[in-house]
Amino acid sequence: MVLIRIITLGTVLILSACSDNAEPQFKSLETTSAVSQPIRFALVSAPVTLSPLYATDATSVRINRLLYQRLVDFAVDGHPIPSLASWQRINLRHYRFTLKLDEYAQLPRFHHNKELTAQDVKASYQAVLDKKNASPHRKSLAHIERMDVLDKRTIDFYLSRDDALFPAFLVIGIMPKDLLKTHHPFNTQPVGSGDFVFSQWPFEGQLFLRRRSDKQLFEFLKVKDPTLRVLKLLRGEVDIVQNNLPPEHIQFLQKRAEDKTNPLLFLTKKGANYSYLGFNLQDKDTGSLLLRQAIAYALDRDKIIRYALGNAAQKAEGFFPEYHWLGSALMPYDFQQKKAIALMHQLGYSEKKRLSLSYKTSSDPFRIRIASIIQSQLKAVFIDVDIRSYDWGTFYGDIKKGHFQMYSLTWVGINTPDIFRYVFHSDSIPPTGANRGRLLNASIDQLIEQAEQEQDMAHYVQNYQRLQKKIQQVLPYVSLWYEDNIAFLRRDIIGYEVSANGNYDALHFVSRQTATH
Amino acid sequence: MLNFILARLLSAFGVILGVVLLVFLLIHLVPGDPIEVMLGESASAVDKTLLRHSLGLDKSLSEQFIQFLYGLSHFDFGMSLHSKKPIATLIAQRIMPTVELTLAALFVACLLAFPLGIMAALNKDKYPDGLAMGVSLIGVSIPNFLMGPLLILLFSVALGWFPVSGRSGLASLVLPALTLGSALAAILSRMIRASLLEVLNEDYIRTAKAKGLSKTRIIAVHALRNALLPVITLIGLQIGALLAGAVITEMVFSWPGLGQLTIESIQKRDYPVVQVCILLISTTYVVINTLTDIAYGLLDPRIRLSE
The missing domain is CATH 3.90.76.10 (Dipeptide-binding Protein; Domain 1)
Structure with a gap:
């Protein structure tokens, strides 16, 4: 009897708990209670803060823009x-x-x-x-x-x-x-002037905003696992999935989207997020320009992009793509295995005397897969790569401390040329900046300072182009690619476009097509 | 008796304090700086220092620990370093989904275990016994991180009966509860079988049979009632294990519970949140164990005397 009572009580509790799922925890500024089916946007990570003062992570920045x-x-x-x-x-x-x-x-x-x-x-x-x-x-x-x-x-x-x-x-x-004066908690109860009004934030992974113009409700739902995101999209539990999908998922969804009877739509746009290989320039091995050049020539980026990235990326030679106003036509390091082998010979390495390098990356399965491909390609030029993957905090901490030989990362949302000082100036060694490779190059420092002081915009661009050419010669980074921005959406969602920087700005124009009979 | 209860409570308090200290030390030993995670590299050194100071992270470990204990004693859990929300609010948001999931898993476990256990006991060494015990062996052998996706593929993708993940009503609770409850169901069904078999050989069952009572009445009223005592004890003790096991299930199903909060906070180096989450889980364990000990002591004088 006791057990039956416990089970009954449990059932009642569960039922009552489930029913209050959508109760708002934070006071909303909404003035309308218009009922509409929300447009559901799947996120990899939840926004950390809704205050412009503190938003630095990509999701917070993108939601703040709305x-x-x-x-x-x-x-x-x-x-x-x-x-x-x-x-x-x-x-x-x-x-x-x-x-x-x-x-x-x-x-x-x-x-x-x-x-x-x-x-x-x-x-x-x-x-x-x-x-x-x-x-x-x-x-x-x-x-x-x-x-x-x-x-x-x-x-x-x-x-x-x-x-x-x-x-x-x-x-x-x-x-x-008026609200800044009263120390209003913008991080949880945002009040802006954008087209989207805060509605509810029941818990970290679920955020509701309402569009001011037509009262359309939007739900931002965190679904970290890419497979779950795809399954939820297929089942119609979310309407839009953007980026952060492994290539096999992209190809799987693309095939479905090609079928016009399938309720999925595929959108893509060239992206500007810059992936690179970074080196510790104070290390006795990776500090050698010849070795970095050999690595650059040994990487067959075309193949990686075709097979591992599902053609959803463009080769990069520098921070900015060529269409960017600061972009520059830089000398490409295309795949030339013979040249890479010759450089390795020059350094005294051969099949008999191989070089061992460690390569640090995050524990993200896709990043580990890319690291394995790079490991395999470098094997052909007498470099044995030891891949070490860590959780994000440990990996990031090691990179900043300079505890690495080689690593890969991606710069997201780079728009302004101050990135060059931040990443390559000798004054920017962590914790001051992000010169993680400890590059100490007087001529690069000088070019950065000259470029910053220039006030004439035509000369300004020329100076930065000169600087980028110099960086390409010194090769503190081996540029990899700019990953494309992709999105899959349910076919009844109309008006969405993918932006080059992965922002959610197109949500201003999105609507759900209602079925007509 | 009072001495016995006091001794148990004191020992529970000591265990909790030990857990708090261990978690505090271990989390601070993990590489990674929460300030860097919060402000990013682009922030100035001055701002990093200011924030470190304002959060009290520039104090010595012992000072931070004492401050944490002082806060706990006043039920002030502090603020999340990452979201800048009070930890009590974060916990309040997350504890109900975890309790829901735990209770639902318990419900599922009982729902599966009782028929299986009774069927196995009543058909000892026959085909249904083998089948029931085989099913329970599968249940206990498949880990949650595999069971979850398998259930999603079958019931969400192929059959379309339940949502893939998330917490959106009763239907979304079924698969996580089934995943979490399956292992407990396996353990319980074995316990029910063993306990029932023992009871079925007792004299009073033979008497009941001699009185001409129906088989159903004998099983339901006389045998099962007596066989349930160790089962209920096991269920009580397993609640703590369910809470801890919910971590993996919550990650698999994107269930917004305490387990998910703990894992995310570890990844973000949000020390205070991790401390409170682990403290909460371990306190639940300790409290349940202590209550069980005290209950045993109340029911069985031999335990008190041996203490």
Whole structure:
């Protein structure tokens, strides 16, 4: 009897617990209760924060773009373009930004219906610059000396140094001044002026936003495992799956999408996320330029892209693809095994005297597979690669400490040329920057500094192109590829497009086609 | 008796304190810096130092440990380093799904184990006995990380009966519960079989038979009732194991429970969350074990005397 009672109690508890699944835990700013079937977007990782002050991970940044508007955005070729505001450079250290008006000659409004003015812009950037907030974006904006609000629409930024590319850094989401003053928890209850309003965040892996224009509800659901994501898409439990799928899953879904009777649609766009092989330049082996060149020539990237990446990537030679405004036609390191062998001979290695190198990577199965292919290709040029995979925290920690010979990683969302200082300047060795390979090259340092000081945009681009050519000669990285952005969606979802940087901006235009009889 | 209970409670407290200390030390030994994970490499050294200071991570390990214990004593679990949300809120969000899953798994385990165990006992050394014990052997042999995907392929993909993953109503609970409960069902069915076989040879069963009672009545009222005592004890002790086992099942089914939170927090080096999660799981274990010990002591004076 006791057992029966326990089982009955258990059943009642389970049933009652399951029924409150969608209860909102956080107060929503929604003013409507329009009922609609949500459009469900599968995520690999949940957003960490919904505050523009702290968003650094890709998912948080992408979700924040839907919730908040920013002064400046980027064109497809990476040029900064006006978003909320247009700008003019008054002098080398003085920029004026003017907020744009909508078609009714009005300023945008926040989700709590207050007007977005220059005061809010100032308050948002003050919050970033406030040491107490410890915003990770503070460093890139630390040269803002002063901000003056001239009127509701106009704000002046005064800088402590010349910066021709300053507008490119004004991409922080604008938050309302009144709520910033009261220390509103933007990280869990965002209030922006974007087209999407926060609805519910019942738990970390499930977020609901509602589109302001038509009240369409969107559900962002974390499904970490790629196989589960694919299965959920096939069963219609999610509507959109974007990126982070292994090639066999892509090919499997592609075949289904080719069949017009199948409810799946495939979209793709060339991406700009840059994958590379990094080297420890202070190591006695990988510190040798000849060895790095041999590795570069020994890698058959065409084959890796065709067979391991399912043709869903483009070969890379540098940080920026050629279509980027800072992109440059760089000397390619194409597959030339004989040349690689000759270089290895030059270094004194042969079939009898082989070189051993360690290669660190994350525990992601796909990254381990890529590492195995690279291991196999380097074997042919007398290099025995010892693959060591670690969980992300350990791997990342080792890379920053310089405890590696060779590793691979991907840079995501690179738009501005400050990346060169951050990655290759001798002042940027961790923890100051991301010069993880410990590159100490005076001429590269000099070229970076020259390029930064240039104020004429034509010369600016030329300087950075010269710098990229020099980096390609020194070869601190062996460039691998830019992975394409791909998306699979249910055929009743219309209006979605994949962006080059993997953002979710196309959700502004997406809708669900209702069946007609 | 009071001394016995006090001794048990004191020992439970000591175990929990030991677990807290061990977890605290081990998590701080794992390579990786939570500040780097939170701010990324692009943050300035000053900001990293400020954040480290504001979170108290610049203090010595002993100071951090004392601070953690002080917080615990006031039921203040602190803030998540990663999401900056109170840990109590995170736990509150995640504990109910895990409790749901555990209870559902227990329910499934009982639902499977009782018919199997009774069938095996009543048909000892016959074909149904072999079949029931074979099924239970399979249940206990297949690990959750394999059982889960197999069930998904069969019941979600091929038959389309249940959702693939996630927590979206009662239907989504079935497969995770079946995965988690299958191993317990196997253990329980074997226990029920053994216990029932023992009881069926007792004198009072023979008396019941002699009185002319129906077989169903003898089994349900006289045999099963007495055979259940060790089974119920086992169920109680297995609740802790189910909670711990839920970690893998939650990962397989994207079930937003305590296990998933623990794994994610380990990956993010979110020390305070990991500490609280492990503390919660181990406390559940210790509390259940202590209650069982005390209950045994109350029921059986020999245990008290031997102590």
